[in-house]
Amino acid sequence: MTDMAISVENVSFAYDGDDVLDGVNLRVEKGAFLALIGPNGGGKTTLVKLLLGLLRPRQGSIKVLGKDPVQDPPDVGYVPQHAAFAPSFPITVRDVVLLGLPGQKSFCFQPSTSAAASAGSVLSRVDMAGLAERRFDTLSGGQRQRVLVARALISSPSLLLFDEPTSNIDPQGKICLFDILSGLRRSITVVLVSHDVISAAAGITDVAVINKRLLQGREITPEMLELIYGVHEDSCPLDGYLKTLSAVLEKPEQNRA
Amino acid sequence: MLEALSMSFFQNALLAAALASVACGIIGSLVVVNRQVFLAGGVAHAAYGGVGLAFFLGLPVLPCAVAFTALAALITAHCTFDRPERTDSYVGVLWASGMAFGILLINLTPGYNVDLMSYLFGSILTVPRHDLWFMFGLDLLILGLLHFRYQEFLSLSFDMEFARAQGLPVKRLYSLLLLMVAVAVVMVIQVVGLILIIALLTIPPMLAETRSASLARMMLAATAYCFVFCLLGLALAYQFDLASGASIIAVAALTFFAVRLVHRWRAP
Numbered sequence: 001m002t003d004m005a006i007s008v009e010n011v012s013f014a015y016d017g018d019d020v021l022d023g024v025n026l027r028v029e030k031g032a033f034l035a036l037i038g039p040n041g042g043g044k045t046t047l048v049k050l051l052l053g054l055l056r057p058r059q060g061s062i063k064v065l066g067k068d069p070v071q072d073p074p075d076v077g078y079v080p081q082h083a084a085f086a087p088s089f090p091i092t093v094r095d096v097v098l099l100g101l102p103g104q105k106s107f108c109f110q111p112s113t114s115a116a117a118s119a120g121s122v123l124s125r126v127d128m129a130g131l132a133e134r135r136f137d138t139l140s141g142g143q144r145q146r147v148l149v150a151r152a153l154i155s156s157p158s159l160l161l162f163d164e165p166t167s168n169i170d171p172q173g174k175i176c177l178f179d180i181l182s183g184l185r186r187s188i189t190v191v192l193v194s195h196d197v198i199s200a201a202a203g204i205t206d207v208a209v210i211n212k213r214l215l216q217g218r219e220i221t222p223e224m225l226e227l228i229y230g231v232h233e234d235s236c237p238l239d240g241y242l243k244t245l246s247a248v249l250e251k252p253e254q255n256r257a
Numbered sequence: 258m259l260e261a262l263s264m265s266f267f268q269n270a271l272l273a274a275a276l277a278s279v280a281c282g283i284i285g286s287l288v289v290v291n292r293q294v295f296l297a298g299g300v301a302h303a304a305y306g307g308v309g310l311a312f313f314l315g316l317p318v319l320p321c322a323v324a325f326t327a328l329a330a331l332i333t334a335h336c337t338f339d340r341p342e343r344t345d346s347y348v349g350v351l352w353a354s355g356m357a358f359g360i361l362l363i364n365l366t367p368g369y370n371v372d373l374m375s376y377l378f379g380s381i382l383t384v385p386r387h388d389l390w391f392m393f394g395l396d397l398l399i400l401g402l403l404h405f406r407y408q409e410f411l412s413l414s415f416d417m418e419f420a421r422a423q424g425l426p427v428k429r430l431y432s433l434l435l436l437m438v439a440v441a442v443v444m445v446i447q448v449v450g451l452i453l454i455i456a457l458l459t460i461p462p463m464l465a466e467t468r469s470a471s472l473a474r475m476m477l478a479a480t481a482y483c484f485v486f487c488l489l490g491l492a493l494a495y496q497f498d499l500a501s502g503a504s505i506i507a508v509a510a511l512t513f514f515a516v517r518l519v520h521r522w523r524a525p
Contacts, residue, residue, distance in 0.1 A: 052422045078422040089290055089415055090469040099412050102423060135470060151419075 005030045005159050005189035011060030013046055020046045024214040033190045038210035039228055044193045047210060048163055052078060065158055077152030077160040087137060093147050094119050094132040100154040122150040126180050142173020149180060162192045261495055266382055273384040274487035276392040277448040282480025283399055284441035285458035286472060287434055290414045294459050299348035301442045301454045303329040303355030308376050309362030319391050322443045329355060330439035334432040379450035379502030395440050411472055449502035457483055460509040464516060
């Protein structure tokens with residue numbers, strides 16, 4: 001159990017009587033890089049909220065880093081989707097990163113020297129140190145996402161949760177982000193939530209697909225694709241797409257090269 | 258104009274403008290970055306219920322209005338936090354019912370002789386000295402809360418989902434924010450009146466937002482803008498015998514449109 005970063009046992013959850021998760025099991029080892037894939041409405045965000053302790057399961061148990069996330073919020077770095085931010089919010093890149101260290105920013109005083117140094121260090125890790133004094137709203141989508149990764153990393157968490165990190169960023173931004181995530185492998189457990197199977201294929205060690213139920217494995221299987229997309233006739237265009245997808249996902253390392 | 262500075266009512270007006278500017282600059286900035294302008298408008302109009310209650314019960318207007326508006330703000334915070342998609346509907350209810358409650362209570366007040374217009378459009382030239390002390394106390398309260406809770410408010414305003422994931426008490430902070438809006442609103446009623454409050458809560462912060470590198474600097478710049486608008490508006494009102502509240506807002510609005518035009522003209 002101690003080698004498990006996440007342990008979800010038979011968890012169910014419903015919003016207003018509508019089941020969103022039904023008997024979900026998930027085990028993520030420390031140092032793993034898990035892609036959690038599912039369609040919109042499949043329960044991805046609900047599971048993330050359960051892992052963060054923002055929701056309480058109707059049944060079952062959840063342990064994150066050995067703790068019940070509702071009772072004792074674990075040391076988790078969280079990167080939400082960036083699309084929700086006010087477009088012209090007056091804040092610098094450095095101050096966004098410092099939000100990951102509660103109690104370090106006051107109205108009247110500058111952050112402590114150690115906090116400022118930590119912010120500089122994590123910004124270097126995501127290759128954004130040169131833009132520390134820039135306003136966040138002047139950055140591109142990919143740069144913003146790297147800053148949010150730095151904000152999640154500044155508290156040196158043992159687990160990183162990414163919610164749709166590649167939505168709203170260009171292909172170049174995606175490549176940069178996955179480079180950063182690859183650099184984190186083994187030093188930290190990463191859970192990457194995505195509806196995009198192709199994006200999630202880059203650099204992962206474990207896969208879980210979710211659509212009310214959850215299937216987990218080392219790689220994507222036809223059963224997992226069936227859980228996400230359903231079963232289709234040979235003549236259906238989606239069937240052709242799924243076959244191509246299966247071929248692409250068979251050897252992700254080769255495809256990335 | 259200079260002779261006016263020697264008159265005690267004008268000195269009080271300047272002090273009231275300075276004190277209200279601090280509240281407007283700070284709270285207005287939070288209202289603008291949290292996109293709660295309509296919500297602040299609802300709280301402002303609910304304050305009229307507090308004014309009516311003060312006259313009906315024969316209590317001092319400012320403390321009674323603060324208490325009533327704070328209660329309305331807390332109820333609104335509770336309703337809109339849990340159901341944010343219905344915020345506009347809740348604000349509509351708050352807006353109209355607060356006004357109606359205030360008007361009815363003033364109607365029911367025996368032998369009342371209240372200048373309603375002074376609460377609707379402000380009467381900065383008649384602010385008494387004891388109200389200045391009350392406004393000073395409210396400013397200290399706002400500054401104290403800001404000093405101890407700045408990063409929490411920054412986190413809440415920038416990314417509520419992340420703040421929640423960090424374990425911050427976001428609902429309590431949201432309620433506290435609306436409580437501060439209520440305090441600011443009641444302070445500014447005396448300066449420009451509840452109909453025009455929304456302009457002082459939005460125009461100075463919007464002007465400050467584009468050039469500020471942080472929320473704190475936005476608050477400071479908005480406070481300065483607000484005070485300058487109040488001074489110029491008061492000067493105009495004194496010189497041409499105009500309504501002070503409307504003059505202040507007219508100066509702010511003209512500056513806002515002029516700055517926007519210059520930005521547009523300079524933009525590539």
